[in-house]
Amino acid sequence: MTQAVGRSRVVGDYVVGKRIGEGSFSVVWHGRHKVHGTEVAIKEIAMLRLNKKLQESLMSEIFILKRINHPNIISLYDIIQVPGKIHLVLEYCRGGDLSLYIQHHGRVPETTAKYFMQQLAAGLQVLRDNNLIHRDLKPQNLLLSQNDEKSVLKIADFGFAR
Template sequence: MAQATGRGRVVGDYLVGGQIGSGSFSVVWHARHRVHGTQVAIKEIVMGRLNKKLQESLMSEVSILKRINHPNIIRLHDIIEMPGKIHLVLEYCKGGDLSMYITRNGSVHEATAKHFMQQLAAGLKVLRDNNLIHRDLKPQNLLLSTNDDNAVLKIADFGFARSLQPRGLAETMCGSPLYMAPEIMQLQKYDAKADLWSVGAILFQLVTGKTPFTGNNHLQLLQNIMKSTELHFPVESKNLSSDCKDLCQKLLRRNPGIP
């Protein structure tokens, strides 16, 4: 239950501090456990703002986080419900998200990118083992435990994730356009390989500081992807290793099932 105290708002056993971020339907707060002092992030969701589909997405996210415990997946500590609101008590990542990291550092050394990609791959393997696709992988949904280059990366925000049986196909439009596989943008059926396109876009941005494709809108972005015959790296990225470039090209291939 939430209540007001002289030192700040209390949600369950947690003393709420400053706001970390916000979205269309939620606000994320920094908080501490009143007894242990453990830092957490509390995602506060106003249920009245969610239509039936969004409520189902929220319940799906909760279900996924409840059953997966892995260092590269954000951990759900508790769920606190009160009239009209639900609070997800999540692991706190003081390093912010990967988009903030890229903004601060620009492009990163390949060794740092490899460190983050290995962790992202480990988290995605757990999702794959549970027949899950994330469908909204982007730097803003990859949280970092600390501010340094040795941070632990954690996949977060599973609102768009869904269960997909092996060899199954999905056909819902979701995700963030700059990191979205073209088959999703074209409203075609897609499978877990769609997440790999997003991984490629994230890797490309890490090592170059830029997204691989741009456009003023969904349509122009898709057209730029479809008419591209090869992946173009910025001039300032000329020192990238051939292995790194090759991996980007393989991940950002329009038809990953075709050699």
């Protein structure tokens, strides 16, 4: 259920804030839980724009995210369907993605790179243990819990995963 409260848009139990990203078929919004105040990312997908193959990819992504629970894999908190749209309520990563981190920090020290790569390896190991492959690993799909060298790296965007 999507509704407006005051000047804010509400999706399920979440107040929708500013736009924080977009893809070919989705827009990602910053959100907060109405009661707890928990920050989330709300990925809004226009189902009418998805062909059958893309709808299958979305269902696969949802299945994977529901199945995997690991600190280095983005968490799916909720799925909210409204006519023509589906909203994936995801863990919010304040640090943005790895490509932004590299842009802002320039050359990444070896210790920081090693720290991030160990986390990437841990996330990939969990996928492998579950017979899954991501198929679209790139800095834009590696999110950071915060914007510093102690950030937790999280693998995101499982649209091409199998």
